[in-house]
Amino acid sequence: MLEARIPSGPIEQKWDKCRYDMKLVNPANRRKHSIIVVGAGLAGAAAAATLGRQGYHVHCFSYHDTPRRAHSIAAQGGINSAKNYRNDGDSVLRLFKDTVKGGDYRAREANVYRLAEVSSNIIDQCVSQGVPFAREYGGLLDNRSFGGVQVERTFYARGQTGQQLLLGAYQALEEQIAAGTVTMHFRSELLDIVLVKGRARGIVTRDLVTGQLDCHAADVVVLATGGYSNVFYLSTNAKASNCTAIWRAHRRGALCGNPCFTQIHPTCIPLSSGFQSKLTLMSESLRNDGRVWVPKKEHDTRSPNDIPEDERDYYLENRYPSFGNLVPRDVASRNAKEVCDEGRGVGPHGQGVYLDFADAIHRLGLQTVREKYGNLFEIYERITGDDAYTVPMRIYPAPHYTMGGLWVDYHLMSTIPGLFVGGEANFSDHGANRLGASALMQGLADGYFVLPATVPDYIAANKLDPVSTSDSAFKAAKAEVKDRIDKLLGVNGKRSPDSFHKELGKIVWDDCGMARSDAGLRKALARIPELRDEFWHNLRIVGTGEELNQSLEKANRISDFLELAELMCIDALQRTESCGGHFRVESQTPDGEAKRDDANFAYTAAWEWKGLDQSPAIHKEPLTFEYVPLSQRSYK
Amino acid sequence: MTFTLKVWRQHSADEPGRFVSYQVKNVTPDMSFLEMLDALNEDLISRQEPPVAFEHDCREGICGSCGFLINGVAHGGQRGTTVCQLAMRFFKNGDALTLEPWRARAFPVIRDLIVNRSAFDRIIQAGGFISAPTGTAPAANAILVPKEDADTAFDAAACIGCGACVAACPNASAMLFTSAKITHLNSLPQGQPQRDQRTLSMVAEMRNELFGSCTNHGECEAVCPKRIPLEFIGKMNRDLMRAAWHWHREPLVIPSLVQLPSAEDSHEQFHEEVRIHEEDQAHVEAESPEPAATRR
Ligand SMILES: Cc1cc2nc3c(=O)[nH]c(=O)nc-3n(C[C@H](O)[C@H](O)[C@H](O)COP(=O)(O)OP(=O)(O)OC[C@H]3O[C@@H](n4cnc5c(N)ncnc54)[C@H](O)[C@@H]3O)c2cc1C
Ligand code: SF4
Numbered sequence: 001m002l003e004a005r006i007p008s009g010p011i012e013q014k015w016d017k018c019r020y021d022m023k024l025v026n027p028a029n030r031r032k033h034s035i036i037v038v039g040a041g042l043a044g045a046a047a048a049a050t051l052g053r054q055g056y057h058v059h060c061f062s063y064h065d066t067p068r069r070a071h072s073i074a075a076q077g078g079i080n081s082a083k084n085y086r087n088d089g090d091s092v093l094r095l096f097k098d099t100v101k102g103g104d105y106r107a108r109e110a111n112v113y114r115l116a117e118v119s120s121n122i123i124d125q126c127v128s129q130g131v132p133f134a135r136e137y138g139g140l141l142d143n144r145s146f147g148g149v150q151v152e153r154t155f156y157a158r159g160q161t162g163q164q165l166l167l168g169a170y171q172a173l174e175e176q177i178a179a180g181t182v183t184m185h186f187r188s189e190l191l192d193i194v195l196v197k198g199r200a201r202g203i204v205t206r207d208l209v210t211g212q213l214d215c216h217a218a219d220v221v222v223l224a225t226g227g228y229s230n231v232f233y234l235s236t237n238a239k240a241s242n243c244t245a246i247w248r249a250h251r252r253g254a255l256c257g258n259p260c261f262t263q264i265h266p267t268c269i270p271l272s273s274g275f276q277s278k279l280t281l282m283s284e285s286l287r288n289d290g291r292v293w294v295p296k297k298e299h300d301t302r303s304p305n306d307i308p309e310d311e312r313d314y315y316l317e318n319r320y321p322s323f324g325n326l327v328p329r330d331v332a333s334r335n336a337k338e339v340c341d342e343g344r345g346v347g348p349h350g351q352g353v354y355l356d357f358a359d360a361i362h363r364l365g366l367q368t369v370r371e372k373y374g375n376l377f378e379i380y381e382r383i384t385g386d387d388a389y390t391v392p393m394r395i396y397p398a399p400h401y402t403m404g405g406l407w408v409d410y411h412l413m414s415t416i417p418g419l420f421v422g423g424e425a426n427f428s429d430h431g432a433n434r435l436g437a438s439a440l441m442q443g444l445a446d447g448y449f450v451l452p453a454t455v456p457d458y459i460a461a462n463k464l465d466p467v468s469t470s471d472s473a474f475k476a477a478k479a480e481v482k483d484r485i486d487k488l489l490g491v492n493g494k495r496s497p498d499s500f501h502k503e504l505g506k507i508v509w510d511d512c513g514m515a516r517s518d519a520g521l522r523k524a525l526a527r528i529p530e531l532r533d534e535f536w537h538n539l540r541i542v543g544t545g546e547e548l549n550q551s552l553e554k555a556n557r558i559s560d561f562l563e564l565a566e567l568m569c570i571d572a573l574q575r576t577e578s579c580g581g582h583f584r585v586e587s588q589t590p591d592g593e594a595k596r597d598d599a600n601f602a603y604t605a606a607w608e609w610k611g612l613d614q615s616p617a618i619h620k621e622p623l624t625f626e627y628v629p630l631s632q633r634s635y636k
Numbered sequence: 637m638t639f640t641l642k643v644w645r646q647h648s649a650d651e652p653g654r655f656v657s658y659q660v661k662n663v664t665p666d667m668s669f670l671e672m673l674d675a676l677n678e679d680l681i682s683r684q685e686p687p688v689a690f691e692h693d694c695r696e697g698i699c700g701s702c703g704f705l706i707n708g709v710a711h712g713g714q715r716g717t718t719v720c721q722l723a724m725r726f727f728k729n730g731d732a733l734t735l736e737p738w739r740a741r742a743f744p745v746i747r748d749l750i751v752n753r754s755a756f757d758r759i760i761q762a763g764g765f766i767s768a769p770t771g772t773a774p775a776a777n778a779i780l781v782p783k784e785d786a787d788t789a790f791d792a793a794a795c796i797g798c799g800a801c802v803a804a805c806p807n808a809s810a811m812l813f814t815s816a817k818i819t820h821l822n823s824l825p826q827g828q829p830q831r832d833q834r835t836l837s838m839v840a841e842m843r844n845e846l847f848g849s850c851t852n853h854g855e856c857e858a859v860c861p862k863r864i865p866l867e868f869i870g871k872m873n874r875d876l877m878r879a880a881w882h883w884h885r886e887p888l889v890i891p892s893l894v895q896l897p898s899a900e901d902s903h904e905q906f907h908e909e910v911r912i913h914e915e916d917q918a919h920v921e922a923e924s925p926e927p928a929a930t931r932r
């Protein structure tokens with residue numbers, strides 16, 4: 001069932017070989033083929049613009065009012081590329097190796113190599129679109145370093161890299177919309193995928209303004225619908241980010257890869273009140289100059305500036321002398337949790353550690369620090385009311401990114417023929433932990449370079465009969481969607497959608513968050529179906545389905561989170577090893593690091609949906625490491 | 637803290653709207669403005685009333701989704717801040733706050749505080765891009781970009797497309813938004829080949845979309861959450877002259893110099909409506925919002 005279609009030959013020739021073997025579509029025939037792209041974030045907008053420009057007829061969908069609002073806009077820190085502009089030893093091979101290692105050896109080597117290979121083209125592409133990357137006085141592009149690596153390969157646009165990259169892709173997309181090659185469907189949410197003769201041939205959408213359900217047919221469907229960190233309710237993701245598209249595809253037969261691999265980002269502003277609706281990321285770039293510490297003493301309530309040097313524990317620098325504050329995210333987060341569990345956490349709830357800039361200000365001067373991080377300090381002050389130039393920041397880990405997602409082969413096609421998946425929505429490239437500045441790289445690699453090669457190959461290689469939305473499969477899918485909406489509206493219970501979401505989030509955070517145990521996961525697995533049951537019996541949505549109804553939108557998304565959360569726990573339970581962001585308390589090294597079990601778990605778990613009250617079936621894609629030999633990660 | 641909110645409720649584009657008053661209790665100073673609205677909505681749901689529709693997503697001031705007028709001021713009056721970044725500690729316990737959607741002919745109301753800002757996308761479609769089909773790009777460092785130019789481009793590209801500038805402008809002009817994109821792209825060497833065409837087309841589209849003209853009030857700059865400076869409008873006008881000259885076109889109407897009649901009523905005549913439909917609530921002071929134009 002899992003045919004990864006990895007090209008044969010040496011790793012550095014695989015992508016070339018793959019492209020050489022591909023079938024092509026004659027330019028004159030391209031406009032006869034239609035492609036649906038769902039999502040207009042980095043991956044979706046880049047793919048839609050590129051495929052449109054190639055001459056295909058593209059229909060692009062987004063629940064936002066304009067592509068520029070996609071969650072990608074919020075990325076701060078930067079994007080990696082193996083340009084080696086610093087001449088500090090970087091290369092495609094090193095970026096490849098860092099990413100495989102950073103992902104704790106749970107990613108497919110061939111995909112990661114391709115990512116590193118095209119990373120250089122991405123920067124070229126973005127610069128020529130007018131993305132205003134940071135520059136040096138001589139006019140050359142500037143770089144900085146990011147967690148988990150020892151070279152400076154991160155390109156950035158102040159603290160708004162995602163915004164600038166997305167605007168680049170958005171503008172390219174708008175150009176194609178104006179040219180008529182792409183039709184944009186905004187405020188339009190995918191609610192189901194339609195299969196005809198076993199192939200993905202269309203989607204069912206709901207118009208978020210009128211509530212109208214529509215069917216759309218095409219030759220290929222591409223999902224670029226982002227990640228599912230909002231399963232935790234509180235995360236750094238945009239509020240609307242959700243799993244509906246990938247989950248409905250999963251229910252239609254697309255396998256879900258490593259759903260329990262989620263990333264908890266170490267530098268976020270700690271939770272302050274029960275009403276809090278989201279957590280705010282403080283870019284990881286802060287760890288370049290900020291020093292992380294907690295008091296040596298437990299429950300030390302002194303103000304940080306009153307704690308003398310010798311009573312502070314710079315725990316990352318002490319435990320990991322060679323990487324110091326720049327250890328990968330999973331390591332930094334786990335250590336923060338540990339010191340807080342020991343009672344050494346700081347701030348009102350003891351859920352925080354200090355990120356201190358006093359030394360950096362002393363070394364570089366206030367002006368330089370302000371130039372580098374000014375906007376982040378401003379965000380921090382706005383939210384907490386504290387001035388981080390004089391008092392250390394308080395930070396705590398928060399859900400941020402999901403490495404898991406729909407399983408895809410080397411061509412980024414899911415197990416449903418004709419259903420491609422790009423960006424954060426797929427499971428590829430990052431294994432069990434994503435390195436900083438690599439998601440933007442992957443989203444754009446998929447969107448600009450991989451999908452525009454593999455999707456046409458699929459079109460050329462398969463004889464696709466014309467289908468129309470009057471096909472019975474479309475009618476049936478639409479009826480199912482309508483049923484589900486009517487059911488949600490008809491519950492007429494007492495609890496708001498948000499109240500369920502918060503409760504679910506707490507379950508997943510407590511037992512499938514930074515530390516996972518057999519007992520905890522079993523508890524969650526008992527609790528989630530109960531909550532789901534209550535949801536379907538006690539939900540209250542005010543209003544109807546034939547109007548703009550934000551409660552209905554939420555409830556619909558939560559209904560999917562309630563199913564996905566269970567699969568995450570099932571996946572976490574079967575993987576009794578620790579790896580990357582997946583930390584099973586039963587599997588640690590003597591000094592408390594994640595202990596992998598390569599003999600038994602060097603595989604990708606791809607889950608097959610079997611029905612709501614049925615156990616899902618696991619399929620395993622074995623992972624082999626020919627170029628980056630398996631070894632225990634060490635950042636010491 | 638307790639607040640009295642007077643919120644614009646409008647079921648859909650074709651139905652008239654009105655203000656409705658609500659009390660929100662138990663607000664804490666570290667709640668954000670939108671979290672306060674979340675609390676209101678939870679309360680409304682518990683009373684079987686339709687929650688207030690408002691747009692939001694990132695809740696950290698970068699996606700440009702959120703935005704409405706608070707007591708007549710777009711984004712609430714904290715400099716360089718979007719509505720989602722406002723913390724309740726900026727308000728006084730007991731404050732009465734009037735919330736209403738952006739008011740501009742080019743931004744029709746969809747529901748409650750949500751408006752349709754697609755006109756901005758169409759301005760971008762007219763030329764707010766650099767044509768660089770995937771695969772054609774030269775090596776990134778092949779063209780040097782002076783740091784000053786890169787910085788100017790960045791300052792302009794920081795615009796989040798929220799529409800506050802339009803809402804604040806007495807003429808509902810979109811010049812700050814349009815000039816930001818033109819400045820971003822026209823400042824870069826990569827943007828030069830399409831510079832004139834871009835400027836001419838985007839300005840033309842801006843006018844087609846029923847936005848008004850600039851008469852130098854400066855309200856836009858005052859409310860812009862990304863502090864886009866007024867000087868970019870000047871840059872845009874210079875580029876427009878340049879383009880008109882290069883292209884030997886009829887001297888174009890320079891929007892900042894000439895006020896066209898269509899601009900005068902670009903804001904909807906909503907204050908009248910407000911008075912007619914306002915729900916009387918004895919304990920709430922029914923104060924009509926301060927018209928945006930009187931603020932400086
Ligand atoms: C605060 C923050 C900072 C980050 N910083 C960095 C960084 O510095 N470097 C880095 O590399 N990565 C960073 N990341 C991660 C990175 O931003 C994301 O992984 C990446 O942008 C995801 O892009 P995407 O195109 O896959 O999805 P998204 O940008 O999430 O786009 C999803 C799109 O799909 C649409 N959509 C979703 N579901 C549906 C549906 N059912 N129907 C219709 N449309 C739908 C949405 O409207 C949207 O257009 C950061 C993430 C966060 C949260
Ligand atoms: S110029 Fe400022 S106010 Fe206008 S849309 Fe851009 S960010 Fe918003």
Ligand code: FES
Nearest residue numbers: 693695700702720
């Ligand atoms: S919600 Fe994104 S800018 Fe306010």
